[in-house]
Amino acid sequence: MKVFLDLWWYFKKERKQYGTGIFLLVLVSFLSLLPPYVVGVFVDHILEETLTQEIIWYWTGILFILAVLIYILRFLWRLLIFGSAIRLARLLRNRLYEHFTKMSSSFYNKRRTGDLMAHSTNDIRAIEQTAGVGVLTLVDSLTMGGFVILTMAITISWELTLISLIPMPFMALMTSYYGTLLHKRFGKAQEAFSSLNDKVQESVSGVRITKTFGHENLEIESFRDKSEDVVKKNISVAKVDALFDPTISFIVGISYFLSIYFGAQYVVAGTITIGELTSFTIYLGLLIWPMLAFGWLFNIVERGRASYGRVEKLLKEPQAITDKDGAVSIPPEGDVKAHIQSVYYDNSQDPALQNILFSLKKGQTLGVVGKTGSGKTTLVKLFLREVEINRGEILFGKHSLSEYTLDALRKSIAYVPQDHFLFSATIADNIAFGDPDASFSSLIKASRLASVHEDIIQLHKGYETVVGERGVTLSGGQKQRISIARALLLDPEMLILDDSLSAVDAQTEENILYALRKERRNKTTIITAHRLSAIKHSDLILVLDEGKILEKGSHEDLMKQKNGWYKRMYEQQQLESLVNRGGRQDEAPR
Numbered sequence: 286m287k288v289f290l291d292l293w294w295y296f297k298k299e300r301k302q303y304g305t306g307i308f309l310l311v312l313v314s315f316l317s318l319l320p321p322y323v324v325g326v327f328v329d330h331i332l333e334e335t336l337t338q339e340i341i342w343y344w345t346g347i348l349f350i351l352a353v354l355i356y357i358l359r360f361l362w363r364l365l366i367f368g369s370a371i372r373l374a375r376l377l378r379n380r381l382y383e384h385f386t387k388m389s390s391s392f393y394n395k396r397r398t399g400d401l402m403a404h405s406t407n408d409i410r411a412i413e414q415t416a417g418v419g420v421l422t423l424v425d426s427l428t429m430g431g432f433v434i435l436t437m438a439i440t441i442s443w444e445l446t447l448i449s450l451i452p453m454p455f456m457a458l459m460t461s462y463y464g465t466l467l468h469k470r471f472g473k474a475q476e477a478f479s480s481l482n483d484k485v486q487e488s489v490s491g492v493r494i495t496k497t498f499g500h501e502n503l504e505i506e507s508f509r510d511k512s513e514d515v516v517k518k519n520i521s522v523a524k525v526d527a528l529f530d531p532t533i534s535f536i537v538g539i540s541y542f543l544s545i546y547f548g549a550q551y552v553v554a555g556t557i558t559i560g561e562l563t564s565f566t567i568y569l570g571l572l573i574w575p576m577l578a579f580g581w582l583f584n585i586v587e588r589g590r591a592s593y594g595r596v597e598k599l600l601k602e603p604q605a606i607t608d609k610d611g612a613v614s615i616p617p618e619g620d621v622k623a624h625i626q627s628v629y630y631d632n633s634q635d636p637a638l639q640n641i642l643f644s645l646k647k648g649q650t651l652g653v654v655g656k657t658g659s660g661k662t663t664l665v666k667l668f669l670r671e672v673e674i675n676r677g678e679i680l681f682g683k684h685s686l687s688e689y690t691l692d693a694l695r696k697s698i699a700y701v702p703q704d705h706f707l708f709s710a711t712i713a714d715n716i717a718f719g720d721p722d723a724s725f726s727s728l729i730k731a732s733r734l735a736s737v738h739e740d741i742i743q744l745h746k747g748y749e750t751v752v753g754e755r756g757v758t759l760s761g762g763q764k765q766r767i768s769i770a771r772a773l774l775l776d777p778e779m780l781i782l783d784d785s786l787s788a789v790d791a792q793t794e795e796n797i798l799y800a801l802r803k804e805r806r807n808k809t810t811i812i813t814a815h816r817l818s819a820i821k822h823s824d825l826i827l828v829l830d831e832g833k834i835l836e837k838g839s840h841e842d843l844m845k846q847k848n849g850w851y852k853r854m855y856e857q858q859q860l861e862s863l864v865n866r867g868g869r870q871d872e873a874p875r
């Protein structure tokens with residue numbers, strides 16, 4: 286029952302709804318006691334031959350009014366209690382979602398997507414059940430059970446009531462035992478479901494690679510295993526679940542047996558009337574529901590407790606990177622001065638970056654190159670505060686990056702990641718993602734700058750073409766350029782292109798870079814690349830190697846360094862480009 290204490294904050298918050306709902310529920314329980322009493326009255330009148338038409342009209346009239354009243358009250362309490370439970374689910378779902386959006390990439394590296402999806406669906410549903418059906422069964426089993434027992438004891442016979450209740454403690458023992466068993470098995474079933482969810486997510490997103498490697502059968506087999514596991518674990522839950530009803534019916538059956546056996550003797554002895562015994566057995570029938578409800582209550586509460594525990598644990602997971610107290614909320618603007626002594630990833634002993642010093646005037650372009658794994662992405666992620674600097678700082682405008690709110694940074698900086706992502710929406714919506722109110726002409730302008738406008742208008746519905754998983758398939762280069770257009774639409778103070786030109790051809794790359802130089806004259810740009818042509822025109826170029834600066838300067842400076850990495854790479858790439866063009870020198874050297 287601890288889960289009710291855990292949810293107390295919500296019950297307090299919705300106290301009006303829950304209070305009224307519970308009051309009506311208790312009222313219904315109370316009103317339900319009348320019909321068995323009326324049946325007893327009828328039986329005794331029939332036996333005593335005193336039943337008149339007037340008595341029939343009187344009591345059936347009362348029963349009719351009662352039925353209508355109970356009908357309305359039942360509708361109302363359902364609305365109040367279940368409505369509040371649904372709102373709790375919404376609240377928790379939104380909290381989880383909000384939390385997910387705030388978590389850093391290391392959180393997602395540790396967690397499986399399927400698991401997170403299972404928490405947002407199954408666990409929330411189990412909590413909703415606890416706050417709805419759980420509250421109903423708790424209140425109903427206690428009040429209805431209590432009222433019925435009291436009525437039987439007071440109005441008929443307390444001795445017979447005690448006798449009929451003898452089997453009940455066994456019911457409490459059994460349900461508590463089943464409840465514990467269920468808790469364990471439900472936890473395992475939930476884990477298996479998470480794992481299946483994860484498998485589906487992974488298989489669907491990786492279906493192309495699976496096909497390419499001809500691993501369909503292996504995938505199908507592994508999916509079957511997981512699915513089989515879910516079935517097995519759910520059946521083991523169902524087995525315990527299935528024990529509840531028969532156990533309770535059996536125990537209630539014994540109660541019936543005892544009350545009829547002893548009740549008949551009381552009637553013979555004249556202690557109670559036949560009408561009263563009839564009422565008594567009907568009351569006993571009314572006890573079945575509260576007892577069943579009590580059994581279910583354990584079941585529901587156990588599930589709810591497990592689920593609430595998991596959701597709470599997730600919500601308590603701290604955000605790795607948060608705003609400082611009194612952080613500056615004005616979006617940064619101005620020069621950049623980086624003085625990075627070291628940057629470590631959580632799980633790593635070696636620094637991902639060390640001793641990176643450079644300055645950039647507002648409006649300048651920084652090019653970052655280096656071997657794969659040299660730290661280029663890590664460096665640009667510092668600007669977004671996706672990764673934190675351990676020692677040192679980066680000044681952007683008047684303050685260090687860590688002194689701005691994350692919101693302010695996001696407003697100033699637009700980032701085009703290596704692994705671009707398009708939503709299942711129209712191209713227009715994808716581009717307008719950062720500014721849904723942007724005018725159509727600004728979308729076109731951004732697309733032109735990103736050299737993707739011509740490609741878009743060739744599609745059958747132009748900007749209204751749906752892309753992403755359910756839409757047309759675009760080439761890697763087209764997706765990259767749409768991602769660039771999405772960032773350019775914001776006309777950000779700082780634009781970061783993280784190897785974002787890798788999938789476009791040399792000519793398109795040249796066009797985009799030319800457009801950026803022209804349009805973003807006063808705005809800062811950072812470009813990381815493997816192809817040196819993408820950063821050749823930068824005001825400052827950093828060559829990184831194992832997280833350190835190997836070379837630093839403009840293209841001209843670096844070309845002067847004899848046997849330098851940059852010079853060698855540039856010449857090699859020039860040669861490759863020449864070979865690719867079939868030895869034609871007609872294009873400008875890049």
Ligand SMILES: Nc1ncnc2c1ncn2[C@@H]1O[C@H](COP(=O)(O)OP(=O)(O)OP(=O)(O)O)[C@@H](O)[C@H]1O
Binds near residue numbers: 658661663784
């Ligand atoms: N989330 C992470 N956790 C731990 N180590 C990481 C993480 N991300 C990157 N690294 C490590 O940090 C180093 C720099 O990686 P980074 O991605 O910045 O290199 P990069 O130059 O951008 O590489 P590429 O050109 O392949 O994109 C690598 O050794 C990498 O293994």
